[in-house]
Amino acid sequence: MNLNPDQVKKLLSQMLLIRRFEEKAAEMYTKEKIRGFLHLYIGEEAVAVGVLQALQPDDNVMCTYREHGHALVRGMEPGVIMAEMYGKLEGCSRGRGGSMHLFDAKTKFYGGNAIVAGHLAMAVGLGLADKKLQRNQITCCFFGEGAMAEGAFHEAMNLAALWQVPVLFVCENNLYAMGTALRYTHAQQDLEKKGAAYGIASSSVDGMDLMAVMQAANEAVDSIRQTGQPHFLVCNTYRFRAHSMFDAELYREKKEVEEWKQRDPITSFKELLLQQKMLNDEDYQAIEKQVQQEVEQAVAFAESCSFEPVEELLKYTYSEKAN
Amino acid sequence: MAGNLITYRECIKQAIREALLADERVFMMGEDVGHYGGAFAVSKNLLQEFGPERIMDTPLSEAGFVGAGIGAALGGMRPIVEIMTVNFSLLALDQIANNAATLLHMSGGQFNVPLVIRMSTGIGRQLAAQHSHSWEPLFAHLPGLRILSAGTHEDARHMLAPALADPDPVIIFEYTSLLNMEKELPEDLTGVDIQKAKVRREGKDISIFTYGTGVYKSLTAAEELAQAGIEVEVVDLRVLRPLDEETIVASVTKTNRAFVVEDASKSVSVSSEVSARIMERCFYELDAPVQRLCGAEVPIPYPKHLEDASVPQPAQIVSAIKTLLQHA
Numbered sequence: 303m304n305l306n307p308d309q310v311k312k313l314l315s316q317m318l319l320i321r322r323f324e325e326k327a328a329e330m331y332t333k334e335k336i337r338g339f340l341h342l343y344i345g346e347e348a349v350a351v352g353v354l355q356a357l358q359p360d361d362n363v364m365c366t367y368r369e370h371g372h373a374l375v376r377g378m379e380p381g382v383i384m385a386e387m388y389g390k391l392e393g394c395s396r397g398r399g400g401s402m403h404l405f406d407a408k409t410k411f412y413g414g415n416a417i418v419a420g421h422l423a424m425a426v427g428l429g430l431a432d433k434k435l436q437r438n439q440i441t442c443c444f445f446g447e448g449a450m451a452e453g454a455f456h457e458a459m460n461l462a463a464l465w466q467v468p469v470l471f472v473c474e475n476n477l478y479a480m481g482t483a484l485r486y487t488h489a490q491q492d493l494e495k496k497g498a499a500y501g502i503a504s505s506s507v508d509g510m511d512l513m514a515v516m517q518a519a520n521e522a523v524d525s526i527r528q529t530g531q532p533h534f535l536v537c538n539t540y541r542f543r544a545h546s547m548f549d550a551e552l553y554r555e556k557k558e559v560e561e562w563k564q565r566d567p568i569t570s571f572k573e574l575l576l577q578q579k580m581l582n583d584e585d586y587q588a589i590e591k592q593v594q595q596e597v598e599q600a601v602a603f604a605e606s607c608s609f610e611p612v613e614e615l616l617k618y619t620y621s622e623k624a625n
Numbered sequence: 626m627a628g629n630l631i632t633y634r635e636c637i638k639q640a641i642r643e644a645l646l647a648d649e650r651v652f653m654m655g656e657d658v659g660h661y662g663g664a665f666a667v668s669k670n671l672l673q674e675f676g677p678e679r680i681m682d683t684p685l686s687e688a689g690f691v692g693a694g695i696g697a698a699l700g701g702m703r704p705i706v707e708i709m710t711v712n713f714s715l716l717a718l719d720q721i722a723n724n725a726a727t728l729l730h731m732s733g734g735q736f737n738v739p740l741v742i743r744m745s746t747g748i749g750r751q752l753a754a755q756h757s758h759s760w761e762p763l764f765a766h767l768p769g770l771r772i773l774s775a776g777t778h779e780d781a782r783h784m785l786a787p788a789l790a791d792p793d794p795v796i797i798f799e800y801t802s803l804l805n806m807e808k809e810l811p812e813d814l815t816g817v818d819i820q821k822a823k824v825r826r827e828g829k830d831i832s833i834f835t836y837g838t839g840v841y842k843s844l845t846a847a848e849e850l851a852q853a854g855i856e857v858e859v860v861d862l863r864v865l866r867p868l869d870e871e872t873i874v875a876s877v878t879k880t881n882r883a884f885v886v887e888d889a890s891k892s893v894s895v896s897s898e899v900s901a902r903i904m905e906r907c908f909y910e911l912d913a914p915v916q917r918l919c920g921a922e923v924p925i926p927y928p929k930h931l932e933d934a935s936v937p938q939p940a941q942i943v944s945a946i947k948t949l950l951q952h953a
């Protein structure tokens with residue numbers, strides 16, 4: 303892959319923005335500005351950045367509750383995302399969804415879904431609509447390896463293969479479904495095989511390596527666009543933080559976490575760029591500064607926003623206008 | 626005699642431990658019940674104490690492990706299946722409605738299903754629309770099931786044993802918002818009657834019928850109303866199916882006024898059913914129409930002020946009852 307210095311800086315700053323944005327979100331959670339569930343993506347940044355760069359603005363994206371990173375990369379405003387997490391009216395879902403339910407029609411971001419595997423069949427449906435309407439778009443659907451134990455995963459895979467829909471299924475395998483390790487939840491731990499079993503082209507990649515993810519995603523997306531057929535991509539990664547803010551992490555050793563942190567996707571990418579002289583320390587500092595500013599602005603924006611009047615409680619239970 | 630303070634969480638845990646110790650056939654399975662210690666720390670250390678044969682971590686496969694629970698019950702075990710929260714229970718609804726609830730009947734009485742399903746339920750932690758369901762009415766709709774609602778510490782501690790002794794499938798709803806709440810348990814209490822509703826407070830002016838988180842809310846409201854000279858009777862329905870009509874009728878016959886409180890949205894709810902039964906059985910006892918305070922008809926929003934506005938609050942119970950009594 304040939305990338306110019308501007309491209310690599312953009313990729314690095316996207317990963318860094320996710321990291322700093324979420325660190326700030328965690329801080330705001332402890333200050334009780336953000337409530338409910340908050341699932342951090344820290345450690346997995348290379349997956350969202352590497353996969354989403356392969357998409358076009360017209361493509362559809364569907365995610366889980368661990369979706370702040372994807373929303374940022376997709377181009378949603380950090381301030382609007384932060385406002386959503388604050389429960390404010392100016393948030394991307396009017397504050398009604400919070401952290402787990404970021405939605406944005408402009409960037410075709412069909413949400414954070416908080417029922418594990420609940421969105422996979424919908425992704426098939428989006429693909430089906432694109433196919434029927436002969437739109438040259440694809441749908442990209444992210445989920446965890448935990449989701450692959452649900453019947454919904456298997457039904458969606460079969461339908462996708464049967465109906466030949468242009469969907470990229472991306473499994474973010476971070477080795478734990480909440481506190482239950484992969485080895486306790488999957489008899490067949492070679493996850494890639496589960497796509498292949500349905501006749502879907504499947505691949506897997508080191509999800510801590512941005513360039514590798516980009517390459518795998520580009521290949522997958524190219525083939526989907528050419529053939530109109532689904533692809534199943536497993537990205538092997540790790541979450542550095544707890545499952546959510548309520549998790550005491552009794553199920554894994556600190557040592558294991560530390561070992562994975564040695565493979566921090568941001569540090570590795572930065573080191574690679576420094577080595578290849580695509581980036582110098584000054585550039586990096588400038589990126590850090592820019593990202594910090596964006597995050598501060600996001601918080602300032604969220605703080606300045608308002609809460610929806612309680613009189614509007616019942617709004618959007620049903621549509622206000624005809625279709 | 627006063628017991629020691631105990632959290633609702635600890636009540637559930639003690640009940641599970643007791644059940645595991647009492648009967649070798651009992652085992653518990655569910656998502657994150659083992660290594661994680663339970664999504665709400667209810668089963669913390671039980672894996673260490675009882676081992677992986679009796680505390681089984683399951684994959685995310687609600688339909689699978691609930692179905693397997695039904696099968697294990699048929700095969701002679703006494704499973705406690707934990708569905709992490711009610712929000713995920715619909716993935717298993719087919720197993721519950723089409724197998725657990727029907728096998729005894731369809732088999733002409735040959736195959737009963739001695740299964741207990743526990744799930745945590747409720748609104749109040751700003752978890753937004755997909756994680757704030759109050760689906761007790763949905764399950765209470767299904768013949769063949771016994772539906773219990775543990776709205777008090779006492780029931781959280783003592784409902785499990787009789788549920789396991791029941792030959793038929795029992796679902797116990799537990800309430801996440803109560804987990805950290807401490808109460809004293811009566812020391813002499815050793816069991817609860819899972820056939821009957823329970824009068825939690827006696828009164829003569831009006832009956833509140835409620836369940837789940839409505840119980841403590843209604844008791845708080847009753848306390849305040851007592852200051853104003855209004856004697857409220859609080860009836861914890863607690864057995865949502867089959868409904869204990871006799872306790873309801875007795876209370877209405879005594880107070881002549883009925884008020885029903887629940888978090889679930891109003892339409893086609895437990896309160897709809899209770900109101901209808903009162904109408905059928907006690908019409909001529911009533912001094913005023915039955916009134917209800919229920920959840921708003923909306924998917925639950927994330928922000929605190931909107932979430933609070935979506936479910937009955939004690940202050941609303943107080944003012945509604947004052948109004949009702951004035952106008953009667």
Ligand SMILES: Cc1ncc(C[n+]2csc(CCOP(=O)(O)OP(=O)(O)O)c2C)c(N)n1
Pocket residue numbers: 366368416417418419445446447448449450474476478479480545656685687709713716
């Ligand atoms: C159907 C369903 N069951 C259980 C849960 C509770 N839950 C939320 S996230 C989670 C773990 C999911 O793990 P995985 O799919 O690997 O994604 P990760 O969180 O690791 O990104 C569980 C059990 C849920 N939200 N939905």
